[in-house]
Amino acid sequence: MQPASTGNGKRSHDLMERKRFEAWLQSVSTSFLTLTEPQKNETLDHLISLSGAVQLRHLSNNLETLLKRDFLRLLPLELTFYLLRWLDPKTLLTCCLVCKRWNKVIGACTEVWQGACKALGWQVDDSLQDAMHWKKVYMKAKLRMRQLEEREAFETSSLIGHSARVYALYYKDGLLCTGSDDLSAKLWDVCTGQCIYGIQTHTCAAVKFDEQKLVTGSFDNTIACWEWSTGAKIQQFRGHTGAVFSVDYNDELDTLVSGSADFTVKVWSLSAGACLNTLTGHTEWVTKVVLQKSEVESVMHSPGDYILLSADKYEIKIWPIGREVNCKCLKTLSVSEDRSVCLQPRLQFDGRYIVCSSDLGLYQWDFASYDILSKPAQGTLLTWSHIAER
Known part of the structure; x- marks a missing residue:
């Protein structure tokens, strides 16, 4: 019976010691809470100086847990996404490098990456709720901008074959057509x-x-249609009294349009070569014509209607494609009333938006309302738009 009695006595002693320690700890804690902040710091410094390796290791492990909490893991996903919206894209990309989980969570926040794309001037389709898509769009755009700044965005090569000035270029699906003063045209891969x-x-x-x-279209005031395989001239179009700077055509309509230095736009039968209409109103050389379907509804046009755009140095005119002799311009777009800003023959129209370059930068119009959506800020040479993605 003696061993059992001894064991019980030891447990009782340990229990009493534990209670005395807890009472002491409670007293110390109460006293510690009454101290000022500097006094608390001094107390901790003193205790740390008295600590050995075991205590310091214990302190280090616990401090790391208290001070380095993974809020992306602890917070609800909705609250995490809300907090991420306050960070700039550069910081977000840095956070993606912390660990796989952070990268996954940040990469899944659609609103964050859509906002980053919008900040670059990108046209964002809110119906496409794919965070990784918008993150890739943003990364690609930033890479391209950096390459442009460092002059590494383009690779150059020479296409050798013409023997005189090359003035005309047209690119489509990996093929480039060139027209030259050496009285030839070439098609390149x-x-x-x-x-x-x-x-x-x-x-x-x-x-x-x-x-x-x-x-x-030629400097000799004519237009011609040629067959690639034989080089034969299929059709010739005569009627302009100035150089023809721009041509466009549509096989479905059997229609060809042209813009000339004689200040006119002509509409032709593509197969017959006959002039169907001459559109007047420009006061400068017509340097660009575009024939395209409308994709939006407005007072003046419906989706599916063919529209003709013509541009000179200061104005863009919009015409309906009809064969009426007295065809009237639907709308004239300009960027400066005093003609202080010059447009360049870089006109694009996708059925929804009109984009044209100028000596200041890019201008964009909504085709349904003809409202100007964006224009270059003072000193801006490049503006991103949805057409850049296409």
Whole structure:
């Protein structure tokens, strides 16, 4: 019985010691809480100086847990996304490097990356709720901007074959058509640099092509349609009294349009070569024409209607495609009433938006309302838009 009695006595002693320690700890804690902040710091410094290796290791492990809490893991996902919206994209990308979980959570926040794309001027489709898509769009745009700044965005190569000035260019699906003062036009494979076709033409100021044919506008005031395979002239269009700077056509409509230095736009029968209409109103050389379907509804047009845009140095005119002799301009767009800003022959129209470059930068209009959506800030040379993504 003696061993059992001894064991019980030891447990009782340990229990009493534990109670006395807890009472002491409670007293010390109460006293510690009454101290000022500097006094608390001094007390901790003194205790740390009295601590050995075991205590310091214990302190280090616990401090790391208290001070370095993973809020992305602890907070509800909705609250995490709300907090991430306050961070700039550069910080977010740095946070993605912390660990796989942070990268996954940050990469899944659609609103964050859509906002980052919008900040770059990108046209964001809110119906596309794919965070990784918008993150990739943002990363690609930033990479391209950095490459542009460092002049590393483009690779250059020479296409050798013409013997005089090359004035006319048209690119489509990896193929480049060039028109030259050497009275020839050539079709090149951009990837290989090889010339696919070369035909004898007139002096080319404008070119456009498809698989079978090439249409050229010339400094000799005429337009011609050529067959690639044989080099034969299929059709010729005469009527302009100035150089033809731009051409566009549509096989479905059997229509060709042209803009000239004689200040007019002409509408032709593509197959017959006959002039169907002459549109007047420009007071400068017509340097660009675009024939395209409307994709939006407005008072003046419906989706599916073909629209003709023509541009000169200061104005863009919008015309309906009809064969009425007295065809009237639907709308005239300009960027400066005093003509202090000059437009360049870089006009794009996708059925929803009109974009044109100027000596200051890019201008964008909504085609349904004709309202100007964006214009270059003072000193800005480049503006991102949805067309850059296309």
